[in-house]
Amino acid sequence: MNRPQNQVNKRDEKFADRTVTKIWDEEPDPENSYLARHCRCHGYDIIELAQKRSFVDVLFLLFQGELPNPAQARLLETLMIVLINPGPRHPATRAAMNASVSKTNSAHLLPIALSVLSGTHLGAEEVVAAMRFLQKRSEENPLKVATELLENPGPPEGDWHIAPGFGSRFGGIDPLPREAADLLIALPGHGKTLQWGDNFAEEIGQMNLGWLSTGLAAAVFCDLGFHRLAGAGLFQLLCAPGLLAHGLELADKPITDMPFLDEIHYVITKEAKKR
Amino acid sequence: MSLQKKQKKDDTSFWDKRRGKIHTAKGGWIIGEAVYNQGYSMLDDLVGKKTFFQVLMLNATGRLPDKRLAEWLEALFVCLSWPDARIWCNQIGSLAGTMNSTPVAAVSAGILAADSRMYGPGTQTIGASFILEALRKKNIGKTAETIVEEFSQTCQGAVPTIPGFVRPLTRGDERVIAIDQVTEKLGFARGPHLDLAFEIEKVMLKKYQEGINLLGYSAAFLCDQALTARQQYRVVSAMVNSGVHACYAEAADNPPESFFPFQCKDINFQGHAPRPVPKKKLKK
Structure with missing residues (x-):
């Protein structure tokens, strides 16, 4: 029997030499280039944005590249x-509550709920x-x-x-x-x-x-x-x-604070039982 | 006395050495040559020759175990593969299924949920740490009774919540019998950690009517196999995977939001009565 001759050759693709972004500009600290002295979101200094604009404005800016006008900001905030x-x-909320009451690491509550909300x-x-x-x-x-x-x-x-x-x-x-x-x-x-x-x-x-x-x-x-x-x-x-709020509401509560169905309400079909 | 003055320039040499490169002792793909994995060629030495659980243990611990230890680990995963939609991580799979999330999202969410202080892989470290410390105490002459007594002094409740010896929902653990049969069938002798775990169980049963659970057994067994607490956590991290799959699949195969639906009145609201939103204060 002939075996397939699968030759593996690297494609001649040109990869970027550095990661590219138009969103965030980090100006290195003069004493340590791993630290950013100034951060700018689409050209605006983040500290100045924090002083002068709302959260919604900066959220819009982050994704769109420009600050919203007042009508756009109001629509998004609403x-x-x-x-x-x-x-x-809601099933996503219930997932967060379920995880929280069963003592899941609290850092996982949001990813769990958002996974359920991803469908x-x-x-x-x-x-x-x-x-x-x-x-x-x-x-x-x-x-x-x-x-x-x-x-x-x-x-x-x-x-x-x-x-x-x-x-x-x-x-x-x-x-x-x-x-x-x-x-x-x-x-x-x-x-x-x-x-x-x-x-x-x-x-x-x-x-x-x-x-x-x-x-x-x-x-x-x-x-x-x-x-x-x-x-x-x-x-x-x-x-x-x-x-997250609903998840946290049940943090450190006993598991008995949420329903756990008894055998009468957890109905296993005949077919699922041992053959 | 004064604190040393901050150096003028930060010492970044540690990161400079690593900048622009990935250093790995695990391995990787050299295109056209091989995929290396800690001294093995994946395609020549592992694929078709070693089981998935052997490779999982190799990747997680750096040590390729013999087949029977990998078989034992697989049996442990099967012990955690219950298709019961009431179990918290599984129910998250069902909830994801009923919202038509992808199976990957559902299973990932279920596995994350089992990273818990109460059950699942999240408890493996504390289970292993307990039995390691307990054996250290035994080796300096303490009895199982003393070990339990000392632990109970650190607990508030009537029953000491010794990791691996108190189980949510029930007393006793039928999975221990099943996995112990696997241990025996595969020819493993009981090591000092597992021996001690059963001594502790005797004390717990006598004093508190609480027996060893699967965590207590698996942590002790894996300690006997020379896995550290950290390594145990890594090898068992995805062990609820298949039970979540079962619950996800059933919910995803049925109409959306048909899994265990709630009416508004199914939630017992105990918060504030309805009230008007106060007017915003005008800025001066």
């Missing part, structure tokens, strides 16, 4: 407040998909898009996300993103994506579908000019405070 806590019933269902990946959907379809008539998508059959059971960021939650329209959308649209910083998303949500409302938190975040990120790839991490960042 979204940050709206998303600050997915709530104690395609109401998570970071859905935000990216929703930004893609909004960027692709928001030039079209929302009624036409809704009509087209409503022709698809929904799943036989469970919630239907007719498009990323839009759909049902526990069989109904989630009232919180709906109300938050009204609040955000009333702000001068809102743009055409948020408006289009609201019109689209209106059209699909007849089918008991509406805004989801991921769609709302996606629309605001689009209007503020964030890159689609930033959507996932930004969504996680904005939801992180609530996840």
